[in-house]
Amino acid sequence: MNAAGSLFVIAAPSGAGKTTLVKALVRRNPDLRFSISYTTRAKRKTEEHGRDYFFVTKDEFLLLEKQGELLESAVVFDNLYGTSRSQVEKHLANGDHVILEIDWQGARQVRASMPGCVSIFILPPSRAELENRLRGRRTDSDAVIARRLADALGDMSHWDEFGYVIVNDDLDAAVDELEAILGGEGEENLASSPTTRSRIENILV
Helix, strand or coil: CCCCEEEEEEEEECCCCHHHHHHHHHHHHCCEEEECEEEEECCCCCCCCCEEEEEHHHHHHHHHCCCCCCEEEEEEECCEEEEEHHHHHHHHCCCCCEEEECCCCHHHHHHHCCCEEEEEEEEECCCHHHHHHHHHHCCCCCCHHHHHHHHHHHHHHHHCCCCCCEEEHHHHHHHHHHHHHHHCCCCHEEECCCCCCCCCCHHCC
């Protein structure tokens, strides 16, 4: 890890395993700061306010946005999501490394306001596996799954906006690759790498 605090932006389509991957990374590196997002969506049974998200009303979210408190915000599946600017800036000022787990829309906004950030996109190993993961959650109806799958495939087309790409086909290997990138390595995961681009073309077929 570098001595100064750095911002790492991690995005992925729904079902790519981004949350599981980031949580595994934080378990290995407890000194990392995991930025908690605001959201207007309903809290799931396994989630906790202040641990997984800050669950707020739409009016509360819009007020935060108006006050300039959000570093980025996006509409995902009809719900609002946003990152606390003050939370991120406080961690970076303390010399901490900060992880943002957001979508490609938010990542684009963060890159514009903080061009020194490191951006990483997570992909599933195939379209079939992506659908299996979405169905395996057993939290959504078939209609919602179909919409999530369609939106996820659209999200995957934005992978080349990121500096690095990780294919999450093996959790431990993916965490190793993510850890290498945070350590200033991970050249084999550069989005510009011919090997990476070739592998991604096969996934998107």
